[in-house]
Amino acid sequence: MTVDGQNHIGCAGLRxxxxxxxxxISDVAFSLRQGERVALVxxxxxxxxxxxRLLCGxxxxxxxxxxxxxxxxxxNTAPAPLVGVGIxxxxxxxxxxxxxxxxxxxxxxxxxxxxxxxxxxxLSWLKKVGLAEKAASPPHFLSHGQKKRAALAAVLAMExxxxxxxxxxxxxxxxxxxxxxxxxAEYRGxxxxxxxxxxxxxxxxxxxxxxxxxxxxxxxxxxxxxRHPHSLREHGLDFSFRLSDDxxxxxxxxxxxxxxxxxxxxxxxxxxxxxxxxxxxxxxxLQHFSYRYPDGTLVLADINLGIQAGERVALIGxxxxxxxxxxxxxxxxxxxxxxxxxxxxxxxxxxxxQLWRHIGMVFQNSADQLFCPSCxxxxxxxxxxxxxxxxxxxxxxxxxxxxxxxxxxxxxxxLHLSGGERKRLAxxxxxxMExxxxILDEPTAGLDxxxxxxxxxxxxxxxxxxxxxxxxxxxxxxLCPSAVVLHHGKIIHDGAHVMM
Amino acid sequence: xxxxxxxxxxxxxxxVLLAPLxxxxxxxxxxxxxxxxxxxAPIVSLAEMAGGDSFFHRxxxxxxxxxxxxxxxxxxxxxxxxxxxxxxxxxALAVTVxxxxxxxxxxxxxxxxxxxxxxxxxxxxxxxxxxxxxxxxLAFLPAALPLRLSGLHTASLIVFKxxxxxxxxxxxxxxxxxxxxxxxFRQIGVPVALTQMILLCHRYIxxxxxxxxxxxxxxxxxxxxxxxxxxxxxxxxxxxxxLFVSSFERTQRVYEAMLCRGFTGEMPEIGSEPIKRHDIxxxxxxxxxxxAPLVAERFLxxxxxxxxx
Numbered sequence: 190m191t192v193d194g195q196n197h198i199g200c201a202g203l204r205x206x207x208x209x210x211x212x213x214i215s216d217v218a219f220s221l222r223q224g225e226r227v228a229l230v231x232x233x234x235x236x237x238x239x240x241x242r243l244l245c246g247x248x249x250x251x252x253x254x255x256x257x258x259x260x261x262x263x264x265n266t267a268p269a270p271l272v273g274v275g276i277x278x279x280x281x282x283x284x285x286x287x288x289x290x291x292x293x294x295x296x297x298x299x300x301x302x303x304x305x306x307x308x309x310x311x312l313s314w315l316k317k318v319g320l321a322e323k324a325a326s327p328p329h330f331l332s333h334g335q336k337k338r339a340a341l342a343a344v345l346a347m348e349x350x351x352x353x354x355x356x357x358x359x360x361x362x363x364x365x366x367x368x369x370x371x372x373x374a375e376y377r378g379x380x381x382x383x384x385x386x387x388x389x390x391x392x393x394x395x396x397x398x399x400x401x402x403x404x405x406x407x408x409x410x411x412x413x414x415x416r417h418p419h420s421l422r423e424h425g426l427d428f429s430f431r432l433s434d435d436x437x438x439x440x441x442x443x444x445x446x447x448x449x450x451x452x453x454x455x456x457x458x459x460x461x462x463x464x465x466x467x468x469x470x471x472x473x474x475l476q477h478f479s480y481r482y483p484d485g486t487l488v489l490a491d492i493n494l495g496i497q498a499g500e501r502v503a504l505i506g507x508x509x510x511x512x513x514x515x516x517x518x519x520x521x522x523x524x525x526x527x528x529x530x531x532x533x534x535x536x537x538x539x540x541x542x543q544l545w546r547h548i549g550m551v552f553q554n555s556a557d558q559l560f561c562p563s564c565x566x567x568x569x570x571x572x573x574x575x576x577x578x579x580x581x582x583x584x585x586x587x588x589x590x591x592x593x594x595x596x597x598x599x600x601x602x603x604l605h606l607s608g609g610e611r612k613r614l615a616x617x618x619x620x621x622m623e624x625x626x627x628i629l630d631e632p633t634a635g636l637d638x639x640x641x642x643x644x645x646x647x648x649x650x651x652x653x654x655x656x657x658x659x660x661x662x663x664x665x666x667x668l669c670p671s672a673v674v675l676h677h678g679k680i681i682h683d684g685a686h687v688m689m
Numbered sequence: 690x691x692x693x694x695x696x697x698x699x700x701x702x703x704x705v706l707l708a709p710l711x712x713x714x715x716x717x718x719x720x721x722x723x724x725x726x727x728x729x730a731p732i733v734s735l736a737e738m739a740g741g742d743s744f745f746h747r748x749x750x751x752x753x754x755x756x757x758x759x760x761x762x763x764x765x766x767x768x769x770x771x772x773x774x775x776x777x778x779x780x781a782l783a784v785t786v787x788x789x790x791x792x793x794x795x796x797x798x799x800x801x802x803x804x805x806x807x808x809x810x811x812x813x814x815x816x817x818x819x820x821x822x823x824x825x826x827l828a829f830l831p832a833a834l835p836l837r838l839s840g841l842h843t844a845s846l847i848v849f850k851x852x853x854x855x856x857x858x859x860x861x862x863x864x865x866x867x868x869x870x871x872x873x874f875r876q877i878g879v880p881v882a883l884t885q886m887i888l889l890c891h892r893y894i895x896x897x898x899x900x901x902x903x904x905x906x907x908x909x910x911x912x913x914x915x916x917x918x919x920x921x922x923x924x925x926x927x928x929x930x931x932l933f934v935s936s937f938e939r940t941q942r943v944y945e946a947m948l949c950r951g952f953t954g955e956m957p958e959i960g961s962e963p964i965k966r967h968d969i970x971x972x973x974x975x976x977x978x979x980x981a982p983l984v985a986e987r988f989l990x991x992x993x994x995x996x997x998x
Contacts, residue, residue: 247945270949282896283942286889287956288867299958300951307957329895347950520910545912557900558907560924560931573920574912604934622911 196220197379198244198274198351202253205243205403213239215403220256223350226380228390228411231400232425232637233608237383240400241353244381246270275349279356279635281336285328290320290339293328297347307346314342318372334365334508341372351379358389360553360634362507362660385637387426391415399424425639470533471495472625472654473519473548480511480518480525488514489525490678496626496654503665504658506675512658515675516628519656520548546575549619549653553631555611564590564606564614565599571622582621589621593647609640613647620651627655633664691824691835699828702836706813709806709848713799716792745787745864749968751876756972757783757861758877760979761854767982770842773849775982780856787860797855805848812847813840867891872958885956889943896939901932 199220206212213236221227229237242248244255247268255262257271270276278284287293294314298307315321318338320331328336341357357373358366366389373380373393384390390397390411397414399407401424407414414420421427473496480489488511496502504512517523521536521544529536531547549571552558561567568589572582590596593613598606603614612632619627632648633641641664648655648668659665665672674682694702745753764776784794813836818824824835862870871884908928915921 242945245949247949268945268948274949276946276949278942278946280939280942283939283946284950286892286943286947288888288892292868296947296952296957297950300953327895328892329899343950517906522906522909545910548910550910552903552907554903556931556935557903560904560908560927562927570908570913570924571911574914618911 196256196259197223197225198255198257200244200253200255203240203243203250203255204252205239205248206251213403214243216253217400217403217405218253219398219405219408221351221379221381224377224379225396226394227382228387228394228397229381229383229400230385230387230390230397230424230426231406232639233635235400235424236403237400238355239403241276241355241381241383245274245276245353247276271351273350274353275344275347275351276353277341277344277355277357279359281333281340282328284340284343285336288327289325290315290328290331290343291324293339294343294346297343301347310346311342314346315339318342319368332509334361334368337361337365338368338372341369345372345376349378352376352381354380354382354384356384356635357382358384358386360631360660363662364507366660385426385635385641387415387421387638399426421638425637427638427642469497471530472498472500472532474528474530475518476528476530478518478525478527478529480514480523488678489518492527492680494673494680494683496656498625498654499652500654501669501671502656503669503672504656504675505660505662505665505672510675511678512675513630516550516630516656516658519626519628520544520550546622547624548626548628549622549624550628551612551615551619551630551632553634555608555615558615558618559603559611562602563599564595564601564603564617567603567614568617568621571618575622585621585623586617589617592620592650593617594643607640609636609643612636612640612644616647616651620653624653627651627653628658629655630658631660632657633659633661691826691832693826693832694828696828699830702825702827703829706810707806709802709809712795712802716795716799741788741864743786743788743864744971745783745860748864748971749962749964750865750869750873751962752873752964752968752972753864754861754870754873755877756975756979757857759976761857763979763983764850764853764857767850767986768846769986770845770849772982772986773846773853775985776853777849777856779978779982780853783860784856787864789859789863793863794856794859797858798852801851801855805851808847809841809844812844813837816840868958869962872962881955888956893939893943897932897936900935904928904932 197220199218201218203214203217204212205214217240229240231237239248243250246262247270249267250262250264257274262271263269285293287296291308291311294311295307298310303310312321312324315324318341320335320339320342323331323335323339328339331339337357337360341354344352354373358369361369370389370392373382380393382390382394394411397407397409397411398405399414399420406424407420414426418427473494475492475494478489478492478494479487481487492515504515506512514523518525518529521541524541531540531544534540536544559567561570565586568586569582572585577585586599587596590598593616595610595613595617598610598614603611606614616627616629616632629648632644636644645664645667648657657665657669671684672682673680760779764773764780767773767776784791814834816837816839818835818837819839823838825838826832826835830836865873868888871879871888875881875884905928908924913921913924915925
């Protein structure tokens with residue numbers, strides 16, 4: 190690699206291994222020009238985050254060289270972040286460590302010695318990310334999307350000349366993703382973004398560096414990479430399955446989720462509230478169901494929803510629309526007002542506590558669900574709570590692992606699996622309970638395209654009914670004939686994906 | 690000097706002994722009508738009322754913390770029931786003047802009630818009886834277990850002092866942002882490292898609670914119910930282990946994020962709070978008020994003797 194005046198940051202012969210000996214980065218060499226915008230892509234576990242931490246000085250340079258502003262970076266054993274480099278981690282809670290977001294955004298400028306000016310600088314950045322009114326709020330009162338924007342403001346307030354971002358739009362709805370993209374489009378420094386959403390990256394970056402098993406697989410213009418499906422497939426980045434026209438939305442377009450099967454009360458001329466009659470009894474039904482948080486905030490308002498056995502429904506809405514709360518209510522974890530029926534029987538008291546036998550949930554973050562020391566124990570946890578015999582438990586574990594393509598993983602440690610494998614293990618841990626209804630919360634979040642495609646095939650073959658909570662409209666349209674759209678706790682659309 | 694009490698008198702004494710238990714009862718009647726959901730009750734932010742406008746909100750934080758701490762020590766030195774009641778009244782007045790919700794103060798007292806009840810039930814029946822000491826035999830207890838008046842007096846002193854100090858915590862800690870309050874503590878000599886650790890703990894206890902709640906929910910939706918059997922204990926052990934691992938990893942990431950934003954060991958602050966004349970006036974006024982019960986019980990001897998007799 191040559192280092193000239195135009196090169197902002199770069200590396201040559203860079204290698205890094207973790208204390209357990211695992212090689213994370215092997216012989217990586219590249220350089221970035223001042224103001225260049227680069228997408229750092231690759232499969233889960235390919236070394237992207239490690240490379241980012243090496244570049245900003247959080248990990249010591251063990252072998253090879255890193256150059257910054259044309260000078261080699263000293264090899265330190267302790268973390269020594271480079272001046273002028275801003276890094277944004279995936280989880281915004283890692284960045285928001287003060288007790289108000291104003292303090293958080295002012296933290297960097299104050300450390301840069303900007304004194305009293307830091308306050309106005311922090312306020313102006315909060316205004317730019319649309320959070321000026323929340324300046325005095327503690328971070329735990331913000332939504333995930335607001336935290337992401339606050340964390341980005343905290344990094345940008347230091348006016349870095351090089352910005353390293355690790356999945357800046359993960360878990361955000363399309364509106365929040367647009368907001369992040371707009372802020373980044375205005376940024377004028379050198380930009381490196383890790384993400385699995387190639388169309389999002391294509392809008393912001395002109396160059397792509399593809400990492401594969403810690404080494405550079407491709408280094409080419411973004412547009413060129415997008416035009417070569419073979420390269421994409423080789424590195425688990427092929428998102429062409431998303432361009433499939435085999436979408437199920439065109440096949441069904443009824444309003445069937447939004448009426449009352451249980452004839453508890455009449456709504457004479459309201460077509461959305463017919464009493465069943467000729468229909469099949471739904472598996473689950475909510476009638477005029479509302480839920481308030483203990484502080485009185487109305488989260489779900491007058492929800493009317495029926496789910497038939499074997500049905501697949503996408504539950505869509507902006508961050509904070511009430512999707513996860515609705516899921517918690519269906520699981521019986523939260524108790525609202527109105528009626529909730531399961532197979533025609535009203536849910537309450539003892540049968541509410543037994544809903545777990547019929548409804549399973551896969552959480553957005555697999556770490557919330559996986560806590561056993563082996564995959565076998567993880568998948569067997571549910572059946573063992575159901576007091577099933579050892580033989581039946583073993584049968585169900587084998588069947589569930591096969592369904593998610595994890596046969597042979599029985600003795601593996603869940604913590605050591607890749608993101609995609611952990612997600613599938615979480616699904617297996619619920620499938621082993623043979624639920625009638627499965628609720629999947631953002632199953633594609635943080636997965637590379639290859640893992641997403643495997644997940645798509647796994648979900649296609651799940652026999653149970655499922656509710657797919659997602660911002661990923663392709664997944665919603667591919668897997669679910671109908672969608673329920675929540676907005677501010679109310680159902681504003683229930684039927685085919687006509688509005689997408 | 691032992692006096693045997695009748696059944697109604699004994700029941701009245703028992704009611705007095707169990708009086709601290711009225712605090713949680715009062716709290717639940719007034720405030721806890723809603724159903725609690727989730728693993729643990731939501732943690733209430735210490736400084737959620739920091740934006741108010743009262744005598745305490747407008748006071749210089751360092752002086753406020755210092756004066757209220759001195760008040761706590763003064764209240765601890767009180768020796769008589771009237772003195773302690775006066776202290777309790779001053780503390781209650783402080784809560785009222787600060788404009789803070791009594792809900793939190795009552796919750797604080799309710800949380801202490803078990804300990805206070807234990808004291809007030811145990812102390813009157815323990816210790817060596819002096820020859821001329823007043824005591825009572827309760828109708829539902831054997832005569833060999835008399836209620837000592839001096840024990841009841843000591844227990845009452847402790848209860849009133851504890852309640853007064855607990856009440857003072859609200860004006861001290863909840864009338865400014867936590868960062869400002871801790872700056873006040875630093876100004877009176879509390880080590881910087883300690884205040885920074887408290888700040889970070891206060892921030893991340895909410896994240897930790899949310900993580901724990903999500904993991905617990907992940908177990909519950911797969912049918913987990915905590916029992917005393919080996920399988921339950923194993924599952925809870927795994928749960929705690931994973932919680933530890935995730936918290937440890939987060940600690941690492943937070944520290945790295947701080948380093949990347951220029952952290953060199955000390956949390957920076959926006960500006961400083963100068964001491965104004967009215968802050969000193971408030972401090973003088975408050976200290977006079979705080980020292981008054983002590984002066985009264987030490988120098989108005991006849992007054993206190995009257996209550997001792």
